Amino acid sequence: DADVTQTPRNRITKTGKRIMLECSQTKGHDRMYWYRQDPGLGLRLIYYSFDVKDINKGEISDGYSVSRQAQAKFSLSLESAIPNQTALYFCATSGSGGLETQYFGPGTRLLVL
Amino acid sequence: SQELEQSPQSLIVQEGKNLTINCTSSKTLYGLYWYKQKYGEGLIFLMMLQKGGEEKSHEKITAKLDEKKQQSSLHITASQPSHAGIYLCGALRGGTSYGKLTFGQGTILTVHP
Numbered sequence: 157d158a159d160v161t162q163t164p165r166n167r168i169t170k171t172g173k174r175i176m177l178e179c180s181q182t183k184g185h186d187r188m189y190w191y192r193q194d195p196g197l198g199l200r201l202i203y204y205s206f207d208v209k210d211i212n213k214g215e216i217s218d219g220y221s222v223s224r225q226a227q228a229k230f231s232l233s234l235e236s237a238i239p240n241q242t243a244l245y246f247c248a249t250s251g252s253g254g255l256e257t258q259y260f261g262p263g264t265r266l267l268v269l
Numbered sequence: 270s271q272e273l274e275q276s277p278q279s280l281i282v283q284e285g286k287n288l289t290i291n292c293t294s295s296k297t298l299y300g301l302y303w304y305k306q307k308y309g310e311g312l313i314f315l316m317m318l319q320k321g322g323e324e325k326s327h328e329k330i331t332a333k334l335d336e337k338k339q340q341s342s343l344h345i346t347a348s349q350p351s352h353a354g355i356y357l358c359g360a361l362r363g364g365t366s367y368g369k370l371t372f373g374q375g376t377i378l379t380v381h382p
Contacts, residue, residue, distance in 0.1 A: 160311075187368065196278075198271075198357060198372035199312075206368065214369070246311065250368075255300045255319060255361065258370060260312040 159183045160261035162247050168267045169237050177232045177264050179247030187250045188230040189258065190214075190222060192243040199246065205230055206252070237268045272296055273360050275373035283381050287346050290376045292358035294339040300361035301341045302370065303332050307354045315343075345378075353380045 160181045169175050179188065186207045191199040191214075201214030203222040211222060219241060221233045234241055245264045250256040276291045292301065300319045304312040316325045321336025329346045345352055355377050359370040 189369075191372075196374055198273075198374040199359075199370075200372075201369060204369060244309070248312075255317065256368075257302065257314050257317060258359075259314065260304075262311040263309070265309065 158262065160247060160249055160259055162245075162261040162264050164264060165262065166265045168269065170269050171238055173237050175234050175237055175266075177234075177245055177247075177266070179230045179232070179261055181228050181247075181249045181259075181261075183249055183259060184227075185249040185259075186227065186252045187256070188224065189248040189250075190220075190230065190232045191246045191248065192216070192241075193246060193263075194243050202232065202245075234266075234268075237266075239268045242266060242268045271374060272371050273358060273373040275356075275358060275376050277376060278374065279377040279379070281379045281381065282348050284349060286348055287344065288348055288378070289345075290343045290356050290378070292341045292343070292373050294360050296339075296360070296362060298334075298336070298339055298360050298362075301334055302359040302361065303341070303343055304357045304359065305354050306357060306375075312357065348378075348380045350380045350382050353378055 163178045189204045190202040193199050205224045223231050247261040248258040250258045274293050302317045303315040306312045318334035324333045331344045334341045355375045357375045358373045
């Protein structure tokens, strides 16, 4: 079984709708991250959490919110989806050391019409 | 301009050829990560470099870090169609950015059989 899972894998929604993307991990990591990927722009950090009580904004947090329900679960919400939030979304996890590797989920492809 | 620039942005090679992808940082590196992504899928960790002059290999892929130039190169020897995908470098910074990765825009590699 995959260590980092994301649901749903694909989602089509309409402008103005609220949607939630979920991430679960079985690696026992404290740190979790949400990124979005757009063509030609690499990955950009939306939010990150270094433990259950710690939530921080990344470089592009506007229009998004997150919830860290447990060590293993980190969800990303789009309160009112807009077309320019159409992207590939990735969740990642890492340990708490200085040079920990981030491990990525398979991604959620989101299309906002 | 981006903090982390990759070159080239895309590369098409014939199977069996060698190739190099570069990743240059405009800020001091604390660690440099290389990932591979198959189109529309998650990121697979390849290797991490920390010290200047460090060189690591994973099968036919070798990465080096030039600390003086703040640059890393990824070299593939005798490329195969299985090497095709998007290669992304990620920089780990110190200070207030500790624990977060900044990614380059990616290099799309196509290998023709």
